[in-house]
Amino acid sequence: MAQGARVEPKILKGFRDYLPDVEAPRLHMLDAVKGVFARFGYGPLQTPAIEYSEILLGKYGDEGDKLLYRFMDNGERDVALRYDLTVPLARVVAQHQNLVMPWRRYQIAPVWRAEKPGKGRFREFMQCDADLIGEPSIRGDAEIMMVGLSVLAALEVPAYVMRVNDRRILDGVLDTVGVEGRDKRLAVLRAVDKLPKIGPDGVRAEIAQATGLADPAIDALFSLLGREVRSDAELAEIGLALVGSEVGKAGVESLRELLRILDAAGFGKSVGVDLTIARGLDYYTSTIYETFLVGHESYGSVMSGGRYDGLMDMFQAKPTGSPAVGISLGVDRLLSALLDLGLVAVATAPADAFFCLFDAGDYPHVAAVANQLRAEGVRIECALSAGKLGKQFQLATRKGYRWALLQGVDERSRGEVVVKDLVAGTQEVLSLAAIGEWKGRLTGR
Amino acid sequence: MAQGARVEPKILKGFRDYLPDVEAPRLHMLDAVKGVFARFGYGPLQTPAIEYSEILLGKYGDEGDKLLYRFMDNGERDVALRYDLTVPLARVVAQHQNLVMPWRRYQIAPVWRAEKPGKGRFREFMQCDADLIGEPSIRGDAEIMMVGLSVLAALEVPAYVMRVNDRRILDGVLDTVGVEGRDKRLAVLRAVDKLPKIGPDGVRAEIAQATGLADPAIDALFSLLGREVRSDAELAEIGLALVGSEVGKAGVESLRELLRILDAAGFGKSVGVDLTIARGLDYYTSTIYETFLVGHESYGSVMSGGRYDGLMDMFQAKPTGSPAVGISLGVDRLLSALLDLGLVAVATAPADAFFCLFDAGDYPHVAAVANQLRAEGVRIECALSAGKLGKQFQLATRKGYRWALLQGVDERSRGEVVVKDLVAGTQEVLSLAAIGEWKGRLTGR
Numbered sequence: 067m068a069q070g071a072r073v074e075p076k077i078l079k080g081f082r083d084y085l086p087d088v089e090a091p092r093l094h095m096l097d098a099v100k101g102v103f104a105r106f107g108y109g110p111l112q113t114p115a116i117e118y119s120e121i122l123l124g125k126y127g128d129e130g131d132k133l134l135y136r137f138m139d140n141g142e143r144d145v146a147l148r149y150d151l152t153v154p155l156a157r158v159v160a161q162h163q164n165l166v167m168p169w170r171r172y173q174i175a176p177v178w179r180a181e182k183p184g185k186g187r188f189r190e191f192m193q194c195d196a197d198l199i200g201e202p203s204i205r206g207d208a209e210i211m212m213v214g215l216s217v218l219a220a221l222e223v224p225a226y227v228m229r230v231n232d233r234r235i236l237d238g239v240l241d242t243v244g245v246e247g248r249d250k251r252l253a254v255l256r257a258v259d260k261l262p263k264i265g266p267d268g269v270r271a272e273i274a275q276a277t278g279l280a281d282p283a284i285d286a287l288f289s290l291l292g293r294e295v296r297s298d299a300e301l302a303e304i305g306l307a308l309v310g311s312e313v314g315k316a317g318v319e320s321l322r323e324l325l326r327i328l329d330a331a332g333f334g335k336s337v338g339v340d341l342t343i344a345r346g347l348d349y350y351t352s353t354i355y356e357t358f359l360v361g362h363e364s365y366g367s368v369m370s371g372g373r374y375d376g377l378m379d380m381f382q383a384k385p386t387g388s389p390a391v392g393i394s395l396g397v398d399r400l401l402s403a404l405l406d407l408g409l410v411a412v413a414t415a416p417a418d419a420f421f422c423l424f425d426a427g428d429y430p431h432v433a434a435v436a437n438q439l440r441a442e443g444v445r446i447e448c449a450l451s452a453g454k455l456g457k458q459f460q461l462a463t464r465k466g467y468r469w470a471l472l473q474g475v476d477e478r479s480r481g482e483v484v485v486k487d488l489v490a491g492t493q494e495v496l497s498l499a500a501i502g503e504w505k506g507r508l509t510g511r
Numbered sequence: 512m513a514q515g516a517r518v519e520p521k522i523l524k525g526f527r528d529y530l531p532d533v534e535a536p537r538l539h540m541l542d543a544v545k546g547v548f549a550r551f552g553y554g555p556l557q558t559p560a561i562e563y564s565e566i567l568l569g570k571y572g573d574e575g576d577k578l579l580y581r582f583m584d585n586g587e588r589d590v591a592l593r594y595d596l597t598v599p600l601a602r603v604v605a606q607h608q609n610l611v612m613p614w615r616r617y618q619i620a621p622v623w624r625a626e627k628p629g630k631g632r633f634r635e636f637m638q639c640d641a642d643l644i645g646e647p648s649i650r651g652d653a654e655i656m657m658v659g660l661s662v663l664a665a666l667e668v669p670a671y672v673m674r675v676n677d678r679r680i681l682d683g684v685l686d687t688v689g690v691e692g693r694d695k696r697l698a699v700l701r702a703v704d705k706l707p708k709i710g711p712d713g714v715r716a717e718i719a720q721a722t723g724l725a726d727p728a729i730d731a732l733f734s735l736l737g738r739e740v741r742s743d744a745e746l747a748e749i750g751l752a753l754v755g756s757e758v759g760k761a762g763v764e765s766l767r768e769l770l771r772i773l774d775a776a777g778f779g780k781s782v783g784v785d786l787t788i789a790r791g792l793d794y795y796t797s798t799i800y801e802t803f804l805v806g807h808e809s810y811g812s813v814m815s816g817g818r819y820d821g822l823m824d825m826f827q828a829k830p831t832g833s834p835a836v837g838i839s840l841g842v843d844r845l846l847s848a849l850l851d852l853g854l855v856a857v858a859t860a861p862a863d864a865f866f867c868l869f870d871a872g873d874y875p876h877v878a879a880v881a882n883q884l885r886a887e888g889v890r891i892e893c894a895l896s897a898g899k900l901g902k903q904f905q906l907a908t909r910k911g912y913r914w915a916l917l918q919g920v921d922e923r924s925r926g927e928v929v930v931k932d933l934v935a936g937t938q939e940v941l942s943l944a945a946i947g948e949w950k951g952r953l954t955g956r
Contacts, residue, residue: 073565075605075826078590081561083603086554086616093545093555100538105885107862107892109531110538114635115560115592115621116526116580120518135561137582140625145523147560158528160520166910168895170861171531176560180585190559205874205895212878216885330875332882381520416615417552429650430775433657437777440550440661447552450613450650465611 080181080189090413092401095221096174099194099395102217106209108170108196113154115176119144125153125380133179147178151195152377152392159199159388160381167200174397186399197392199378204320206391207353207373208327214357214369214393215336221400222409225360226368229340232321233350233372235304236291236341238314242307243279243287250277252348258291259344262363266292295339298322304341320352351375353391359403368400369393414466417445418508419485421471422458426451431478435498439471442501444508446471463488469508525626525634535858537846540666541619544639544840547662551654553615553641558599560621564589570598570825578624592623596640597822597837604644604833605826612645619842631844642837644823649765651836652798652818653772659802659814659838660781666845667854670805671813674785677766678795678817680749681736681786683759687752688724688732695722697793703736704789707808740784743767749786765797796820798836804848813845814838859911862890863953864930866916867903871896876923880943884916887946889953891916908933914953 077083084092100110119136126133126149135147148154151173159165174194183189196213198206211228218226236258240251253276257269264272270284279287290308295301301322308314321339328337345354354372359365371393379385404410421436423429429450436446447465449458455472462470470486477483477495485504486493496504522528529537545555564581571578571594580592593599596618604610619639626632641658643651656673663671681703685696698721702714709717715729724732735753740746746767753759766784773782790799799817804810816838824830849855866881868874874895881891892910894903900917907915915931922928922940930949931938941949 072828073826075566075602076563077559077602077606078561078563078584078588081559083559083606084555084557085603085607086556089555089557097542104862105888105890107890109858109861110529110534111531112529112534114522114526114528115623116523116635118521118523121520132585135582135584137580139523139580140577143523157520157522158530161522161528162530166906170892178560190561201895203871203895205871208874208878209893209895212882216882327875327878331878381518383517413554416554417549426648426650429653430772433653433772433776437657437661443550445550445552447615448654450646450648450654461611 078189080183080187082188082190086416087412087414088401088405091405091410092397095401095404095410096194096397098220099217099397100172100174102213102220103172103196106170106196106213106216108172108213111155111158111171111173112175113148113151113158113173115147115178116145117148117154117157119146121157121381122146122149122153126150133181135178135180148175149179150177151175151193152197153380155195155197155199156378156380159378165199168206169199170196171199172196186402188398192397194395194397195392197390199390200388201391202375202389204323204353205327206389207324208331210371210391210393211324211328211337211355212331212333214355214371214395215333217395218336218357218369221404223359223404224409226336226357227360228337228355228357228369229343230321230324230337230353230355231339231341231343232317232352233345233354234313234317234352235308235321236317236344238308238311238317239287239290239341241311241314242290243283245277245279245283245287253277254279254287255344255348258342261342262366291341293341295341298325301325301339317352324353345370345372349374349377355393359407362403362407365399365403366396368396368403370396415447415468416465417447417467418510419444419446419469419471420458420462420465420467421446421448422455422462423449423452424455424472424474428452428473432473435471435473435483438498439501439505442505443511444501444505459486459488523634525628525632527633527635531861532857532859533846533850536850536855537842540846540849540855541639541842543665544662544842545617545619547658547665548617548641551615551641551658551661553617553643553658556600556603556616556618557620558593558596558603558618560592560623561590562593562599562602564591566602566826567591567594567598571595578626580623580625593620594624595622596620596638597642598825600640600642600644601823601825604823610644613651614644615641616644617641631847633843637842639840639842640837642835644835645833646836647820647834649768649798650772651834652769653776655816655836655838656769656773656782656800657776657778659800659816659840660778662814662840663781663802666849668804668849669854671781671802672805673782673800673802673814674788675766675769675782675798675800676784676786676788677762677797678790678799679758679762679797680753680766681762681789683753683756683762684732684735684786686756686759687735688728690722690724690728690732698722699724699732700789700793703787706787707811736786738786740786743770746770746784762797769798790815790817794819794822800838804852807848807852810844810848811841813841813848815841860892860913861910862892862912863955864889864891864914864916865903865907865910865912866891866893867900867907868894868897869900869917869919873897873918877918880916880918880928883943884946884950887950888956889946889950904931904933 257272305318350372352373356367357369373391376387378388472484702717750763795817797818801812802814818836821832823833823835917929
């Protein structure tokens with residue numbers, strides 16, 4: 067590695083380094099997520115960061131195409147960095163015709179979008195998706211929602227609600243109110259999707275501008291979408307209000323069935339109907355959901371998804387309307403919420419305890435004892451330079467440690483170790499033979 | 512997500528998809544590695560995939576510069592995908608002057624190199640590095656070697672040896688034999704590094720060609736490097752043979768000290784001196800090591816590294832010769848060896864058991880029982896479409912399951928579940944209240 071003229075060390079705008087204080091709890095969180103996925107039989111998939119551009123182009127709209135990190139590689143191939151995990155999934159499904167359906171996979175990986183960076187908006191960010199491919203029944207929707215809700219339970223999030231809707235109910239409402247034409251209908255859905263951000267007046271204004279819909283029709287729209295639905299009976303009433311729309315009624319019946327399953331399986335209290343949930347993406351075909359931290363809705367949805375039958379066909383020679391339903395966890399958003407709410411702590415020290423070094427000659431003995439503790443699951447950082455104990459305690463404290471360990475010649479001969487509490491200023495001499503009894507004090511477990 | 516003309520689903524040459532059968536054991540292996548790093552107080556770092564090109568250029572030699580995935584981004588910035596984890600580490604160290612030294616970090620992340628793809632050579636591959644920054648003492652070298660050896664122990668690799676050398680001993684040998692000039696000396700080291708690949712005759716020919724060294728000098732070189740060193744006394748003899756080279760003698764004394772520490776700390780039997788270990792990279796300054804699976808040396812080194820004092824200064828305003836020592840695990844090479852040797856198994860089924868569905872109406876009850884089992888750590892895939900039991904057993908078998916679960920109305924009323932062994936063809940009715948007693952049979956734990 068040659069060393070040329072010195073270059074200013076800097077990082078690209080919209081990109082981040084994760085140092086261990088944040089990366090450690092982040093990995094811990096992702097481990098919990100992976101554990102839940104695995105317990106539901108979802109297997110991990112990994113795909114390349116780089117794809118042929120033609121695989122990605124045209125899948126995210128004109129705006130998305132412009133945001134691709136696209137370039138010619140050294141072999142003059144037109145390539146791009148992955149933009150999401152859904153298109154690579156469709157490619158994998160098309161290339162591996164031997165997958166046994168229904169197929170459950172999760173993928174946790176960074177994606178790249180050349181967006182204007184801003185508060186909480188980055189050009190490289192982690193996506194965390196679980197998808198169930200090939201299952202048409204409403205039980206698939208129920209399962210993937212249970213996966214998501216179980217993730218939040220595993221992360222010990224105290225209060226959350228998954229707000230669910232069915233795209234077909236929105237279609238029924240649009241039918242009933244009389245919004246016609248695909249573009250206008252999508253414009254209404256996109257406006258409704260912005261409700262938490264721009265409020266009802268903002269949504270009304272946007273709908274009026276995009277569709278030319280008259281005020282009474284907009285009133286009708288809002289009176290339908292704004293209904294509180296707290297029971298199966300109230301949901302059934304929505305069905306009656308959409309009596310002229312077959313698709314709308316089908317959406318209501320499907321949502322009723324979904325809620326009955328979630329209730330019976332014990333997830334009812336974490337789920338609520340919200341007819342204003344629209345999801346911006348136009349590929350959803352029925353069930354859609356977003357998830358909010360109760361009392362902290364301003365973080366936005368931390369977990370969203372829905373059913374998107376047909377989308378997986380994009381690379382298939384013979385489109386079959388393949389069923390698919392998925393959920394995506396907003397890892398960075400959720401982590402920042404959990405950190406703010408004190409539910410996850412930034413790592414202060416790199417390990418559980420700091421093993422001091424009296425004398426460089428002691429190091430092999432210290433290393434052997436440290437390895438004995440490590441074998442018991444205690445994380446130990448060893449001092450490698452000898453020095454005055456006071457200085458070593460200072461260093462340990464600066465590094466964020468509460469516990470310092472030492473072993474003098476006497477302790478060594480007796481198979482003991484001194485455990486010092488740097489916060490309380492107290493210390494005890496403990497037997498290594500009885501590690502099992504006191505290691506929990508160091509690990510907090 | 513619009514759907515344009517159909518595109519052939521394909522992946523770039525030199526890139527791979529990891530499907531769950533391989534990705535699951537791979538993640539399991541990486542988890543074990545992370546666990547060892549954490550127990551030694553090494554914290555996780557994550558850096559962006561994309562860096563300014565000037566950060567990476569000139570650090571890997573002319574050849575390396577050509578292998579960069581380099582392009583202009585949408586803002587006309589000259590950027591490149593990371594080529595290794597060492598240069599990003601040096602950037603982070605230079606940008607964060609408040610890191611408390613010595614600083615221990617690991618990073619597990621893909622890197623990209625536009626190399627000619629070939630057997631076992633990919634353009635995207637995972638690197639897994641642990642480095643100790645800011646510790647000049649030989650105890651740092653010892654610690655990082657113990658980290659590496661503990662990783663192999665944690666992975667239950669049955670027999671391995673870390674072969675260690677000191678770059679200064681090689682320098683002493685070159686001094687003693689009379690090879691002068693940096694280029695010639697590096698050429699000799701690079702030739703020696705190829706010993707396992709091209710054999711002694713190949714190395715001799717390459718040295719003769721690159722340096723014009725006469726046969727007697729090459730003989731002298733080989734008689735020094737080829738010595739078996741099985742004890743401290745034999746190592747001391749090497750010191751005597753290098754009596755005219757201060758740097759050579761210093762290398763011998765340092766290596767003796769290192770081996771004394773590793774011996775005393777209980778790692779002696781996994782370490783051996785090998786004076787032919789040269790490492791191709793010219794940034795190593797003293798200790799260097801490679802690790803081989805005993806009896807399976809043909810996989811090459813699965814874990815290598817060394818001390819590279821000064822390299823971390825590349826972005827520093829004031830170079831201080833900052834001490835650094837590190838180790839890099841060859842994740843993909845090790846995984847393929849472990850799979851070949853049967854020490855790690857490809858995942859056959861996505862979960863521990865497959866829960867059958869008699870009747871769609873039973874699903875909420877099945878889901879509730881499955882969640883009860885999941886809470887106990889049993890991974891359960893639920894059938895979502897009802898069907899004849901025979902067909903469901905077939906599906907479970909096709910998916911690789913040994914265990915199928917069912918619950919009829921009778922079992923449900925008694926809080927029981929039927930556990931069927933699809934391999935043996937036997938079944939038992941077990942009480943859900945006693946999950947703790949039989950769940951181990953399903954999980955194999």
